[in-house]
Amino acid sequence: MLALLFILFAGLAIGCALAVVAQRxxxxxxxxxxxxxxxxxxxxxxxxxxxxAAVQVIVYAGAIMVLVVFVIMLLNVxxxxxxxxxxxxxxxxxxxxxxxxIAEVAFILVTVQEFRVNPTASPSxxxxxxxxxxxxxxxxLLPFEITSILLLMAIVGAMTLxxxxxxxxxxxxxxxxxxxxxxxxxxxxxxxDDLRPVEMESxxxxxxxxxVDPRLTRKE
Amino acid sequence: MEPQLxxxxxxxxxxxxxxxxxxxxxxxxxxxxxxxxxxxxAVNLTFVAFAxxxxxxxxxxxxxxxxxxxxxxxxxxxGIIIAIFRNRESxxxxxxxxxxx
Numbered sequence: 001m002l003a004l005l006f007i008l009f010a011g012l013a014i015g016c017a018l019a020v021v022a023q024r025x026x027x028x029x030x031x032x033x034x035x036x037x038x039x040x041x042x043x044x045x046x047x048x049x050x051x052x053a054a055v056q057v058i059v060y061a062g063a064i065m066v067l068v069v070f071v072i073m074l075l076n077v078x079x080x081x082x083x084x085x086x087x088x089x090x091x092x093x094x095x096x097x098x099x100x101x102i103a104e105v106a107f108i109l110v111t112v113q114e115f116r117v118n119p120t121a122s123p124s125x126x127x128x129x130x131x132x133x134x135x136x137x138x139x140x141l142l143p144f145e146i147t148s149i150l151l152l153m154a155i156v157g158a159m160t161l162x163x164x165x166x167x168x169x170x171x172x173x174x175x176x177x178x179x180x181x182x183x184x185x186x187x188x189x190x191x192x193d194d195l196r197p198v199e200m201e202s203x204x205x206x207x208x209x210x211x212v213d214p215r216l217t218r219k220e
Numbered sequence: 221m222e223p224q225l226x227x228x229x230x231x232x233x234x235x236x237x238x239x240x241x242x243x244x245x246x247x248x249x250x251x252x253x254x255x256x257x258x259x260x261x262a263v264n265l266t267f268v269a270f271a272x273x274x275x276x277x278x279x280x281x282x283x284x285x286x287x288x289x290x291x292x293x294x295x296x297x298x299g300i301i302i303a304i305f306r307n308r309e310s311x312x313x314x315x316x317x318x319x320x321x
Contacts, residue, residue: 006223010231017235017258021242026250033254036235040261043231046223047272052280056264059287064257064294071298072250075305094244098237105233109226131277132284140281147288154292161299 005046012039026072030065037061049127185209228269235262249304249311253297260290 016035023029037060044053125131136144182195186209200206235258242255264283271279304316 003221003223006227010227013231014234014238017238020251020254020258021238021246026248026254029251029254033257036258036261040265043228043265044268047228047268049268049272049280052268052283055284055287059291060257060261064291067294067298068250068254071301075250075302075311091245094241097244098241101237101240102233105237106230109229109233126271126275126277127280132280135277135281136284140278143281143285147285150292151288154295158295158299161296161303 002046006043009039009042009046013043027069030069030072033068034061034065037065047127051127051129051132181206181209225269225273228265232262232265232269235259235265247312247314249301249313249316252313253294253301256293257290260286 013036016032016039019032020029020036023032037056041053041056041061044050044056180197180199183198184190184194186198186200187194200209239255239257239259239262242258243252246252246255264286267279267283267286269279271277271283301311305311308315310316
């Protein structure tokens, strides 16, 4: 019975993973990836790890994939075009490397001898919230704290990367005539997210404020 | 017949290999990103399988660390993807061949 469930969920995971690679539209890849996450959560439940399974669904299939789908929608990506300016031998190379990797792992799985371990706790203790929490806050407190610093760095880094201000591309052009700029570019004392529109009299003034060479104004 | 530890390890290896293959052959940077997530999940399955068969909770704790790293990677990675797209109007990794954003 458990073997049948394993085969079902493992087949689902492998099929969805193949679909992630095979799909040309990133949105379909993302939905297939959610299928992989859900079937892995089912496997975690079979492995007596219900808390990990719940976190898998909430964090991976929920938060991270929402972020990915949001970015796909935001950027409005068109489908991947077939074989233009692409190295021709890349797919055969990938297949060969994948075969080598699978062969290595299969070799290890077959040749490493069986080992016996003595369980240190009763099976019902493993995987419940209590044991995970006590382990996380006692013996593994340092990795936990390092993780919090990592998340802080990720927040700051993401905000810095996705910020728009001052990142004009070198070939930016100004249209001659009146310009409308956000207030925070005009008045340095305004808050950086103050986007109230300010009318500029000329393109030269706007160019000076934006740090763009005024000679780059485009003739309409 | 109960599922053995080697079954889970084999499944994890297959998923990891599919992820590696995807990273090599995909051109869209978001698709490559999702293949990396697939590889992280394959490793997570290994951790949970060992934790379950050895009756040791440590493996499950490391799954948490991996998930946090994945979340941080998602935030920073998608920020980089947005910055690349804003500058190049393309998500093709072949066109983003210099590090300058």
